[in-house]
Structure formats: C-alpha cells, structure tokens
Amino acid sequence: MSEATEEAWRSVFGHDEPYPEQADGIEAAREVAADDGFLTLEGACGTGKTMLALTAGIDLVRDPDSDFERVLVLTSVKQQLRQFEADLNTINEGLPDDWRPVSGMTLVGKADVCPYARENRGGVDTTNVYERCEGLRERTRNLVGDADGGEASAGALVEQARRAQTGFADTGDDGVDYLETAGEPTPYLPQMPEHGGSATRDGVEFCPFYARYLDDLPEDGDAAEAVPFDFTDRGLIDAEELVRLSAGHGTCPHSMMGAILPQVEVVVGNYYHAFDPTTVGGFTGALVDDSTFVVCDEAHMLEPRVRDLVSDGVADTSLRDAENELTRVIQPVQFEDAGQRAQGTTDADLVRGELADAEVSLDEVKLLREFVVDLREEVDRRVTGFLDAERVGWRENLTDLDDEELPLRDPEEPAVDEITEWARDAGYGEDVWARAEQVGAVVARILDEAEDEDRQRAAPGVGRTLNAWYRCDHESYFRELELTRTWDETAPTDSWRRAYSARLALHNCVPADAIGERLADFGGGVLMSATLAPLDVFREVTGLNYLEAEGRPVEERTYGLGFPEENRASFALDVPKFTFSNRGPPGEDNETRRAHVDAAAEVAGTTPGNVLVGMPSYGEAEWMAGELEADARVDKAVLLDESSDDTATESLKADFFAGDAKVLVTSIRGTLTEGVDYEGDRLAAAVVCGVPIINTSSPRTRAVKTAYDREFGDGFETALTVPAVRKARQAIGRVIRGTDEVGVRCLVDARYARDSWNAVREYLPEYEREEFRPVSSDMLRFGLERFWDGHR
Numbered sequence: 001m002s003e004a005t006e007e008a009w010r011s012v013f014g015h016d017e018p019y020p021e022q023a024d025g026i027e028a029a030r031e032v033a034a035d036d037g038f039l040t041l042e043g044a045c046g047t048g049k050t051m052l053a054l055t056a057g058i059d060l061v062r063d064p065d066s067d068f069e070r071v072l073v074l075t076s077v078k079q080q081l082r083q084f085e086a087d088l089n090t091i092n093e094g095l096p097d098d099w100r101p102v103s104g105m106t107l108v109g110k111a112d113v114c115p116y117a118r119e120n121r122g123g124v125d126t127t128n129v130y131e132r133c134e135g136l137r138e139r140t141r142n143l144v145g146d147a148d149g150g151e152a153s154a155g156a157l158v159e160q161a162r163r164a165q166t167g168f169a170d171t172g173d174d175g176v177d178y179l180e181t182a183g184e185p186t187p188y189l190p191q192m193p194e195h196g197g198s199a200t201r202d203g204v205e206f207c208p209f210y211a212r213y214l215d216d217l218p219e220d221g222d223a224a225e226a227v228p229f230d231f232t233d234r235g236l237i238d239a240e241e242l243v244r245l246s247a248g249h250g251t252c253p254h255s256m257m258g259a260i261l262p263q264v265e266v267v268v269g270n271y272y273h274a275f276d277p278t279t280v281g282g283f284t285g286a287l288v289d290d291s292t293f294v295v296c297d298e299a300h301m302l303e304p305r306v307r308d309l310v311s312d313g314v315a316d317t318s319l320r321d322a323e324n325e326l327t328r329v330i331q332p333v334q335f336e337d338a339g340q341r342a343q344g345t346t347d348a349d350l351v352r353g354e355l356a357d358a359e360v361s362l363d364e365v366k367l368l369r370e371f372v373v374d375l376r377e378e379v380d381r382r383v384t385g386f387l388d389a390e391r392v393g394w395r396e397n398l399t400d401l402d403d404e405e406l407p408l409r410d411p412e413e414p415a416v417d418e419i420t421e422w423a424r425d426a427g428y429g430e431d432v433w434a435r436a437e438q439v440g441a442v443v444a445r446i447l448d449e450a451e452d453e454d455r456q457r458a459a460p461g462v463g464r465t466l467n468a469w470y471r472c473d474h475e476s477y478f479r480e481l482e483l484t485r486t487w488d489e490t491a492p493t494d495s496w497r498r499a500y501s502a503r504l505a506l507h508n509c510v511p512a513d514a515i516g517e518r519l520a521d522f523g524g525g526v527l528m529s530a531t532l533a534p535l536d537v538f539r540e541v542t543g544l545n546y547l548e549a550e551g552r553p554v555e556e557r558t559y560g561l562g563f564p565e566e567n568r569a570s571f572a573l574d575v576p577k578f579t580f581s582n583r584g585p586p587g588e589d590n591e592t593r594r595a596h597v598d599a600a601a602e603v604a605g606t607t608p609g610n611v612l613v614g615m616p617s618y619g620e621a622e623w624m625a626g627e628l629e630a631d632a633r634v635d636k637a638v639l640l641d642e643s644s645d646d647t648a649t650e651s652l653k654a655d656f657f658a659g660d661a662k663v664l665v666t667s668i669r670g671t672l673t674e675g676v677d678y679e680g681d682r683l684a685a686a687v688v689c690g691v692p693i694i695n696t697s698s699p700r701t702r703a704v705k706t707a708y709d710r711e712f713g714d715g716f717e718t719a720l721t722v723p724a725v726r727k728a729r730q731a732i733g734r735v736i737r738g739t740d741e742v743g744v745r746c747l748v749d750a751r752y753a754r755d756s757w758n759a760v761r762e763y764l765p766e767y768e769r770e771e772f773r774p775v776s777s778d779m780l781r782f783g784l785e786r787f788w789d790g791h792r
C-alpha cells in the first residue's frame with residue numbers, strides 16, 4: 001500500500017494512533033475489498049474492530065478511484081449498533097477542517113419513528129403500527145390517485161390537516177393540542193384527520209405526514225428530492241434526530257428514512273436489512289449492490305440468524321384467517337350469481353375486476369380455500385393423534401403440556417414429507433401449490449380495497465409458504481409441525497388449540513448458499529467477531545469458500561487480546577465432562593456434578609467482585625444456583641437468570657451491577673453471555689461449565705446435522721460443536737474489556753483441557769490455547785488465590 005493511501009485512511013481514523021492490529025486490519029480490508037473480496041477477522045475485545053471496519057469502508061467510499069458509494073453495517077446486537085454510532089461520531093469529530101462530515105443513518109422500525117405510534121395517538125400504537133401505517137398509506141394514495149383520478153391532491157390533504165389545526169386554534173381555546181414527538185411540535189392535531197366526511201357519511205382517514213411526503217415527491221419519483229432538510233452535512237442521523245427533523249417539517253419519518261438511505265455514506269442496521277427477503281424487497285434493496293461495502297459484525301451469529309430469516313412457516317391460526325379471507329372474496333360473486341344479495345363489504349364487480357387483472361380465476365380461489373380447510377383438518381388430526389399416543393389423558397390437564405416437534409419425515413433420511421404426500425393422495429397437485437402465492441396476494445389486494453379496517457392479511461403469507469413448501473428440496477430443507485405452549489380461552493375446553501399454537505415449519509438447514517449469494521451482491525467487505533475460530537469452518541458454513549472459488553478473494557486475520565496478560569488468569573479445568581451420560585439429571589449426586597459445583601464455588605469464593613456462571617441450559621442454571629446458595633464457600637448473593645422477557649432481564653442486570661458483589665447464574669445460550677457490556681468493575685470472573693451443545697435429540701437438530709454431514713463432511717463438528725465453543729468463548733469474553741481490567745476466566749470440563757475423542761480444545765484459536773492451560777481441580781484454589789493476592 002502506498003504512503004498516500006495510508007495517509008488517506010489515517011485522516012479518516014478517529015483516534016490519534018491506531019493499534020498495530022488496527023492498522024494491519026484496515027489495510028487488509030481495504031486491499032481485499034478493492035479486489036471485490038472480503039476480510040474475515042477474529043479480533044478479541046480491545047482490538048478496535050468497529051473503528052477498523054468503519055475506517056476501511058469510509059476511506060474506500062471517499063476514494064475517488066473506488067466504486068464504493070456507501071458502507072452498510074449489519075449487527076445483531078443493539079449495544080454494538082450504539083458502538084458503531086459512537087465511532088462514526090468520533091470519526092466526524094476528528095476529520096480535517098476542510099472535510100465535510102461523513103453522512104450516516106441508523107435504520108429502525110416503523111414503531112420507532114411513526115409520530116402517532118411513538119405518542120400513542122390517532123389510534124396508532126406499537127402493537128398495530130404496521131397494519132395502521134399500510135392502511136393509512138393506501139387510503140392516502142387512493143385519495144390522491146393519479147394525476148386526475150383522485151379526490152384531492154396531496155397538497156390539498158396537507159392543507160386540510162393544517163386548517164384543522166388552525167381552525168381549532170381560532171376557536172379561542174387556550175388548550176391547543178399539537179401532536180408533539182421527539183421534543184418537536186408537528187403541524188397537525190393528535191387525532192387522525194379525515195377527508196370527505198359529511199352529516200351522512202364518515203370521512204376517509206388519511207396520514208398527513210405521508211400526504212406531505214407525496215406532495216414533496218417530484219414527478220420523476222426521486223425520493224431524495226422530497227427530503228425537506230439537508231442531511232449530507234449533518235453527520236450521523238439517529239432515530240430521534242430523524243423523527244425531530246421529519247415530523248417538525250410535517251413529513252413522514254419512515255418515508256424520509258427510505259429516501260435518505262441510498263444517499264448517505266454509512267447505514268447502520270441489522271441482518272434483516274440484508275438477508276430477509278421481505279425487508280430487502282420492500283425497503284433496503286437499493287443498498288444491496290456492488291457499490292456497497294458491507295460490514296457483518298458479530299459474524300459468528302451470521303449462520304444461525306440467516307438460517308431463521310430464510311426459513312419459513314405458517315401457523316394454524318394463519319390458515320384459519322386465510323380461510324376466512326378467501327371466503328370473503330368468494331361469497332359476493334357466489335351470492336350475486338345465485339341472485340341473492342351480497343353479504344359483507346366486498347363488491348362482486350370489484351372481485352371480478354381484480355381477479356381478471358391478476359389473471360386469477362375464481363375457481364383457483366375456491367380451490368385454495370378448499371385446500372386450506374383440509375390442511376387445517378389434517379393438522380388437527382396429526383396433533384390429536386400424537387397427543388393421544390404420547391400424552392394419555394392430555395385433555396384433563398391441558399396446562400401440563402410441553403413444547404413439541406412433530407417431524408414430517410425421518411430427520412436423517414431425506415424424503416418427501418408427509419404433508420406433501422397427504423396432499424397428493426387427497427388430489428391436490430401443482431395447480432394449488434404453485435398458484436397459492438399469486439392467489440393469496442390478489443385476495444389481500446381485494447380486501448384492502450374493499451374493507452376499511454387496517455390489518456395484516458393472512459392469505460399472502462399462507463400462499464407464499466405453501467408455494468415454498470412445494471418448491472424447496474427435501475435434502476437442504478426440513479419440514480415439521482411445531483407445537484408451542486400458549487393459552488386460548490376461546491378454544492374448546494377439550495381441544496389442543498386451547499393449550500397450543502401449531503405451526504407448519506419449513507427449515508432451511510444449510511443457509512450457506514443464501515449467505516454466499518447475498519454476500520456476492522456486495523462489492524466487498526468485512527465479516528468480524530471476537531469468536532470466529534475455526535476460520536476454515538466459518539468460511540464453509542457462510543459460503544465464503546464458494547465466493548473464493550468464483551474469483552472473489554477472501555483474506556483472514558486473527559488478533560488476540562491486546563491487554564496486559566498479567567491482568568488475567570485463565571484456567572481450563574480438567575474435571576469430568578459435563579455430559580448427560582456423566583452428570584445425569586439435575587439433583588443427582590455424583591462426581592461430575594460435585595466437581596463442577598466445586599469449581600464454581602471456588603471461583604465465587606475467592607473472587608473480590610461479581611462472578612458470572614454459565615451453564616449449558618436454564619434447567620442446569622437453576623440447579624447450580626441452588627447449589628451455590630447452599631455452599632459455605634460462597635458468601636455472595638446468588639442471582640438466577642431464567643428464560644424471560646427483556647424487561648425482566650434488564651432488571652436482573654441492574655440488580656447484578658448494583659451494590660455488593662454477587663454471583664449471576666445463567667444459560668450460556670441465553671442473552672446475558674454475549675452482547676452485554678460488563679466493563680469496569682461489573683464483572684471480575686466468568687465460569688463456563690460444560691460445552692453448550694444444543695439438544696441433539698431434537699428432530700430439527702438431527703436434520704441440520706444430517707444436512708451438514710452431506711454438505712461439509714462432519715455435521716456434528718460444523719453444526720453443533722463449533723457454535724457451542726463460540727458460545728462458551730463469548731461468555732468468558734465478558735470479563736476483560738479494557739487495559740486496566742483484572743479478572744479470572746475459567747472453562748470447566750475436560751474437553752477444554754485435554755485432547756480426546758470429543759475434545760473441543762482444538763476449536764480454540766492458538767492464542768487462547770496458550771493461555772488456557774490445563775489445570776487439575778486440586779490446583780484451582782491455589783491458582784486463584786495467587787492471582788488475586790497479586791492484585792489486591
């Protein structure tokens with residue numbers, strides 16, 4: 001790299017001097033991206049990965065010889081999203097005086113930016129914002145119509161909403177109530193305005209913010225021209241700033257987000273914004289091209305997150321709702337053909353016209369409804385049969401049922417699933433599966449036009465899933481019927497639907513193709529995390545090897561902890577493996593369980609600060625918390641993390657951080673062992689007991705393992721062991737977060753300490769294998785006391 005090139009990125013870099021690893025990583029990322037390639041980077045905490053990636057990407061965007069126009073940051077952790085925002089602000093603060101700020105924006109959902117939803121006004125709140133927004137937008141567009149076909153121009157609607165405010169103020173009432181959000185008054189009343197109302201009919205609700213956006217939109221459709229404020233010189237525009245600027249001008253913040261996102265230099269979002277087909281198709285598609293430098297943060301989560309995004313499913317309740325929607329489209333035509341008065345709000349002529357425009361026949365709509373009805377009956381038959389066989393007497397005790405997976409084929413023997421076979425035997429062929437998506441879409445369009453109620457239609461999702469169910473192969477995809485505990489008082493007292501929600505699930509077992517194909521759409525970028533090792537496995541399961549074979553270079557970098565080694569003690573404790581065959585169920589007293597309790601108690605008893613204990617599951621965490629509470633060596637309060645909502649988790653974190661030192665016991669697969677900042681004195685030690693491999697008896701897990709066996713050779717390693725070790729490494733990575741921090745990290749299980757047939761030591765990167773030296777249980781206390789004595 002030339003001195004001029006290095007000088008350019010140093011002008012972007014937000015601090016006085018980069019760490020050596022940062023400089024190396026920036027240059028590596030820049031060079032490989034310039035060749036349309038990707039850098040995979042494992043960097044321990046303190047590497048400065050966020051600043052590294054932003055510097056490389058922004059420098060390429062600002063380079064006149066580069067084709068890159070923007071940086072797209074994707075992260076699955078909110079805390080990391082805030083870190084990218086902070087580092088972008090730091091970069092802008094340090095730019096040379098004659099440079100304009102780097103423009104940026106954070107992508108959020110409608111609930112975060114809709115003025116009505118934020119303030120719970122106008123009949124819009126966070127629970128209905130998506131349905132209400134789509135309905136209001138549709139009605140606003142219909143009122144405006146084409147150039148000559150609408151009832152009013154967009155400008156007239158805006159003026160009407162403004163006059164409503166002015167008229168209210170002119171009454172002399174001192175309590176004029178402007179809608180206010182993000183600390184900024186808007187030009188409109190808190191209630192939703194209506195157009196065309198009279199004494200004999202209700203008006204049509206419309207959104208004045210969206211009307212203002214339509215009024216500002218130029219004839220050529222360039223959305224950026226509709227932005228009424230300068231965004232290129234503001235640096236980062238976060239959600240609050242976007243709402244304040246947009247709502248204060250009376251225009252739609254969400255529409256402004258869509259208008260701005262292709263124009264700014266840095267866009268910060270999450271994996272949905274690049275890998276979810278619906279989100280990309282309807283919102284962020286302009287970012288997915290070769291002029292974008294993509295940054296995948298927390299990339300160890302890329303494979304499981306994308307697997308969820310490119311999988312599909314349809315709930316039993318969705319099938320019920322789709323049946324109802326299909327009926328509401330069929331009945332008006334049937335009644336009119338029979339010479340009867342049409343029921344409901346849907347007009348027969350409207351139905352015929354929309355079906356003709358979409359080239360969908362009424363017979364196809366009837367066929368899909370018949371199929372949906374029969375499919376629900378088949379689901380009911382299967383669930384009832386399973387419960388009768390496996391849960392005798394289940395009707396008498398509906399509250400005592402567990403979540404269940406009902407596989408629709410042998411997870412280890414790819415074959416046509418049982419639902420497809422049932423449909424074939426029942427006479428349903430390609431004519432219903434293949435056309436389901438188009439039929440569902442036109443049904444939703446008819447109902448949206450005929451009915452005033454703002455709601456999300458079920459028919460399009462049902463149609464899309466049925467089409468995918470028929471189209472996707474049976475080797476990479478696994479189909480099953482999932483039962484999730486719930487409670488529905490409206491269901492019959494002896495029906496499983498009172499206790500369960502059922503879902504036909506279509507799982508993409510091997511998302512490597514989906515990841516690789518999407519990455520190929522970008523011009524290059526960085527995939528980074530503190531826990532990517534082994535990098536050869538990471539490259540396989542994310543499709544990077546395929547990209548490299550297609551001529552897209554892939555470079556690798558691994559950087560260890562840069563903080564003083566004397567500030568940390570790292571133990572790989574050689575005690576019996578915490579496997580089910582060794583430990584038995586919780587409560588069983590044996591050598592394995594005693595050894596792991598001893599290790600956690602020794603660390604908790606000797607550590608002068610907070611201790612995190614990670615267990616393979618929440619059930620094991622509950623057991624360990626009870627053992628530590630009863631152990632005389634532990635003189636700290638013991639907190640137990642249970643599977644719960646965000647509010648409960650945040651409250652537990654606050655309790656852990658406040659006051660005297662405590663022990664927090666949790667599942668390593670939970671939310672408190674990664675993506676949470678334990679900087680400063682918040683955490684002095686972390687203990688990981690066992691290797692958190694997910695339940696291998698689950699049909700879905702067996703299907704994924706089998707698919708990985710075929711694709712990569714060793715499914716247990718690539719699908720189960722490697723992700724589990726990354727989870728453990730994430731947990732111990734919570735301890736040392738800065739140069740002055742001191743702490744203990746302890747991996748408890750012989751598989752971390754020695755080589756054996758099922759050992760995992762080889763999956764630690766070399767720098768961690770050197771630090772986590774094996775130690776016997778009788779030497780642990782000596783090592784702990786010596787370490788803490790040196791840091792009193």
